[in-house]
């Protein structure tokens with residue numbers, strides 16, 4: 001075996017925020033949790049839903065890895081502190097944080113409700129801020145530097161009708177670079193991944209047709225749809241020694257979708273459904 005192919009993650013301690021997924025399905029957070037454990041890290045899987053987090057832990061243990069789960073709403077400060085404290089209590093150090101939590105939204109500023117705006121901003125940004133707030137001092141105190149990966153989206157730079165989501169994910173880019181600047185001197189690297197259309201439970205639980213699926217696939221320059229493993233592998237790389245000279249980086253993982261002008265899903269769906277709505281409205285007005 002060639003030791004230079006070692007990722008340097010053996011016995012490191014990682015927290016994956018939003019590391020659950022239903023049954024044995026593969027979301028970005030679950031894939032990152034499993035692959036970090038495969039690379040030798042001890043993984044604390046944190047999720048709002050305890051069962052989803054436990055599923056991930058079971059999958060890791062079945063592969064011979066070491067992991068524990070914890071549940072909590074990570075938009076709340078005390079819950080984030082609880083997660084970080086548990087990692088330290090369990091394994092005595094903290095090296096890696098994957099900030100994976102995010103929810104989608106589908107409307108323009110005109111149609112969006114103030115309530116949903118607040119909710120999306122809260123879920124997509126607050127856990128990143130709070131988990132980092134408590135994790136960084138422990139990385140400095142207990143580890144030899146650290147690595148944080150924040151999950152954004154290509155919707156941050158290539159919007160397509162998911163406006164509140166795009167705005168929240170845009171903030172993730174600047175948050176990641178600001179954190180990289182603030183904590184580089186502490187030996188902490190902070191990078192950001194911008195996934196393209198990735199086939200995860202969060203996506204297909206909202207409804208998925210064959211047509212939309214092939215549209216997502218065709219949006220890529222190489223005509224493949226991403227999956228959670230693609231994002232998980234990018235997380236492992238960025239956390240590993242192989243990326244020791246990389247910080248403040250915005251890594252697009254999208255099969256070239258953001259370079260392509262081809263539609264990738266919701267935008268067309270929203271445009272078409274708006275057109276149908278106004279057509280039906282016109283008929284209704286004419287008939288009445």
Ligand SMILES: NC(=O)c1ccc[n+]([C@@H]2O[C@H](COP(=O)([O-])OP(=O)(O)OC[C@H]3O[C@@H](n4cnc5c(N)ncnc54)[C@H](O)[C@@H]3O)[C@@H](O)[C@H]2O)c1
Nearest residue numbers: 018020027028029048073074100101102153195198200202
């Ligand atoms: N799937 C895609 O196509 C895609 C594309 C671009 C970006 N992303 C981003 O990737 C990330 C992961 O997406 P995914 O589809 O793989 O989801 P996922 O399967 O990794 O699930 C996210 C997990 O976060 C948990 N969660 C949500 N709110 C929480 C909270 N307040 N506290 C604790 N846990 C919470 C959920 O219970 C869920 O288990 C998100 O940030 C998403 O915006 C996904």
